[in-house]
Amino acid sequence: MSQQISISPVTRLEGHGKIDIHVDDEGRVRDCYFQVVELRGFEKFCAGRPVEELPRIMPKICGVCPGAHHMAASKAADSVYGVRIPPAAEKLRRLFYNAHIAHSHILHFYALAAPDFVPGAEADPAKRNILGLIETVGRDRGREVLAHRGYAQKIQGMIAGHPIHPVASLPGGMSKPLREEERSEIERMGDSLVEFARGSLRLFEELVLNRDEGRRLLTGDTYYNRTYSMGLVDGRGCVDFYDGTVRVAAPDGSLFASFDPADYLEHIGEHVEPWTYLKFPFLKAVGWKGITDGEDSGVYRVNSLARLNVADCMATPLAQQEYEKMLELFGGKPVHHTMAFHWARLVENLQACEEIARLARDPEITSGDVRTLPGEPVGEGVGTVEAARGTLIHHYTTDSKGLVEQANLIVATVQNNAAMNLSVKRAAQRLIENEAPDEAILDRVEMAFRAYDPCLACATHHLPGKTPLEVRIKTPDNRVRTLSRNLDRKG
Amino acid sequence: VPNPLPVRNVQILGIGSPILCDDAAGVHVVERLRAEGLPENVLATVGGAGGIGLMDLIEECEALLVVDASLIGAEPGTIHELRTEDLERTPPLHLGATHGFDLSDVLELLRVQGRNPPRHIRIIGIEARDVQSFSETCTPAVQDAIPRAAALIRSMLRELLGDAS
Numbered sequence: 001m002s003q004q005i006s007i008s009p010v011t012r013l014e015g016h017g018k019i020d021i022h023v024d025d026e027g028r029v030r031d032c033y034f035q036v037v038e039l040r041g042f043e044k045f046c047a048g049r050p051v052e053e054l055p056r057i058m059p060k061i062c063g064v065c066p067g068a069h070h071m072a073a074s075k076a077a078d079s080v081y082g083v084r085i086p087p088a089a090e091k092l093r094r095l096f097y098n099a100h101i102a103h104s105h106i107l108h109f110y111a112l113a114a115p116d117f118v119p120g121a122e123a124d125p126a127k128r129n130i131l132g133l134i135e136t137v138g139r140d141r142g143r144e145v146l147a148h149r150g151y152a153q154k155i156q157g158m159i160a161g162h163p164i165h166p167v168a169s170l171p172g173g174m175s176k177p178l179r180e181e182e183r184s185e186i187e188r189m190g191d192s193l194v195e196f197a198r199g200s201l202r203l204f205e206e207l208v209l210n211r212d213e214g215r216r217l218l219t220g221d222t223y224y225n226r227t228y229s230m231g232l233v234d235g236r237g238c239v240d241f242y243d244g245t246v247r248v249a250a251p252d253g254s255l256f257a258s259f260d261p262a263d264y265l266e267h268i269g270e271h272v273e274p275w276t277y278l279k280f281p282f283l284k285a286v287g288w289k290g291i292t293d294g295e296d297s298g299v300y301r302v303n304s305l306a307r308l309n310v311a312d313c314m315a316t317p318l319a320q321q322e323y324e325k326m327l328e329l330f331g332g333k334p335v336h337h338t339m340a341f342h343w344a345r346l347v348e349n350l351q352a353c354e355e356i357a358r359l360a361r362d363p364e365i366t367s368g369d370v371r372t373l374p375g376e377p378v379g380e381g382v383g384t385v386e387a388a389r390g391t392l393i394h395h396y397t398t399d400s401k402g403l404v405e406q407a408n409l410i411v412a413t414v415q416n417n418a419a420m421n422l423s424v425k426r427a428a429q430r431l432i433e434n435e436a437p438d439e440a441i442l443d444r445v446e447m448a449f450r451a452y453d454p455c456l457a458c459a460t461h462h463l464p465g466k467t468p469l470e471v472r473i474k475t476p477d478n479r480v481r482t483l484s485r486n487l488d489r490k491g
Numbered sequence: 492v493p494n495p496l497p498v499r500n501v502q503i504l505g506i507g508s509p510i511l512c513d514d515a516a517g518v519h520v521v522e523r524l525r526a527e528g529l530p531e532n533v534l535a536t537v538g539g540a541g542g543i544g545l546m547d548l549i550e551e552c553e554a555l556l557v558v559d560a561s562l563i564g565a566e567p568g569t570i571h572e573l574r575t576e577d578l579e580r581t582p583p584l585h586l587g588a589t590h591g592f593d594l595s596d597v598l599e600l601l602r603v604q605g606r607n608p609p610r611h612i613r614i615i616g617i618e619a620r621d622v623q624s625f626s627e628t629c630t631p632a633v634q635d636a637i638p639r640a641a642a643l644i645r646s647m648l649r650e651l652l653g654d655a656s
Contacts, residue, residue: 041626129596130596
């Protein structure tokens with residue numbers, strides 16, 4: 001008789017999630033199921049609305065990545081109208097979007113990722129948060145983190161009208177240009193962000209690379225899966241968050257596919273499992289072979305590490321140096337160590353900050369020519385960006401008046417769905433088969449899915465150790481033991 | 492970067508997703524209060540999904556009134572009056588630890604930043620029925636609770652501001 005372990009992160013906004021781990025008679029982990037309940041009625045909600053409303057509505061889906069939805073929706077709406085936006089509008093969108101990436105990456109590293117390394121997974125959960133980290137690194141450093149997170153948020157607000165519910169981007173470009181006094185303030189904040197981003201990488205060295213436990217977590221085999229990687233690259237093959245060609249790298253690092261984002265349906269299939277609402281995107285050319293990794297499985301990963309795996313280079317000089325350092329430690333790419341998503345995030349953060357500083361100095365950034373008025377809609381459009389969490393695709397079709405008929409979203413977390421299941425399974429295998437203590441199982445499984453910075457289950461945005469978890473272990477003689485923590489928090 | 496807004500006496504903050512049915516209850520309450528008109532020394536803010544984003548929304552003020560949807564376990568439309576010490580046990584949807592930070596974390600981070608958190612904090616939770624369907628309107632029981640919550644906030648303002656309200 002096999003036993004079943006259920007881990008339920010209790011949550012709400014994006015539906016509640018649950019992880020079931022099935023263990024066989026020999027105590028080996030057979031399968032893992034990461035489940036999320038989806039939100040309802042999205043297609044119906046969009047249908048009949050003017051497509052130009054979607055860039056303002058999409059960011060309101062949730063508070064975690066509004067900037068990414070704002071950009072993907074704007075680009076899809078540009079495409080529905082077949083309109084080419086003025087160069088200054090693209091620069092403004094890129095400036096906004098790099099600030100969005102910087103904000104998301106700074107927050108994830110300092111609030112969610114770093115506490116897993118310092119004070120570490122075994123520490124008191126009350127200390128495993130940004131406040132515990134501030135205790136370790138000092139209040140001055142803590143103030144720096146908060147100030148620079150604030151800068152990245154402020155830049156988004158200055159360009160897009162509101163930091164949380166951005167509104168300024170619309171089909172054809174932007175609704176307002178950037179004023180000179182705003183530009184000069186962004187330039188100052190951008191320079192400061194670059195220095196801060198470099199300091200964050202030094203902190204990563206100090207907290208992770210120079211400590212045995214950190215290095216073991218980063219390079220060991222508990223968090224390791226050989227999968228395909230996917231992400232956008234620019235014309236030079238560099239990481240590009242805003243636009244570009246979709247590139248897929250095989251598990252051995254060779255170029256597997258390169259395609260226009262508008263052709264995504266030719267390359268990405270969606271597998272459905274009866275036990276979850278969440279679909280499993282896979283590479284059609286490889287096929288769905290179940291939740292398994294390797295060359296023969298169409299499972300792929302998105303997000304920071306995947307982007308660095310598919311790219312030839314970073315787009316900015318300082319980030320390029322850091323990219324090379326990272327690849328040197330792993331002996332080249334691709335890197336399949338899941339904890340390296342955190343390192344890759346910091347390399348990307350540096351690129352985003354360098355881009356903010358560069359774009360703020362671009363003479364065209366304050367140009368008044370920021371909108372091309374759209375004409376008649378052509379009726380269909382795809383908008384793709386790299387959200388902080390990975391490739392985000394918005395696909396709309398409209399009638400001849402530009403009223404939405406269909407809206408399809410493929411979000412980053414869904415694309416990492418199979419990979420998250422794989423990572424949770426592997427972490428659970430190592431721990432359960434070595435009879436690790438219960439708390440360690442809870443902590444390490446939580447770390448496995450947190451590396452992907454998933455957004456569908458808000459539980460994953462709980463502070464480390466604060467995620468409400470329930471584990472039910474059913475023993476072969478039918479006794480059920482329940483472990484839980486934080487379940488009194490119903491939020 | 493200096494805070495451009497003047498110091499207010501009271502801030503009312505409505506949080507939740509405006510497009511997820513009852514999740515938007517707090518947002519609707521603040522919009523109603525704004526439409527009815529508020530004294531100059533009261534700032535009304537609509538603020539997304541809570542969490543760390545609250546840091547950018549909470550202004551220097553004497554008193555902060557937060558309105559949020561809740562799923563604490565009561566009839567939909569029930570209005571809960573809560574204090575910060577209740578949050579550990581019965582947090583509304585966007586003030587508990589969801590999204591990584593609860594309200595207490597945000598207040599502590601404001602202190603780390605050298606800012607003064609509000610001295611008095613009152614929380615109004617409106618019990619929701621549906622927070623998983625896309626809709627810009629609430630379910631009937633929650634819709635009915637919106638004017639009642641607005642009236643409760645007006646009475647709190649009178650209590651806090653006296654004649655100045």
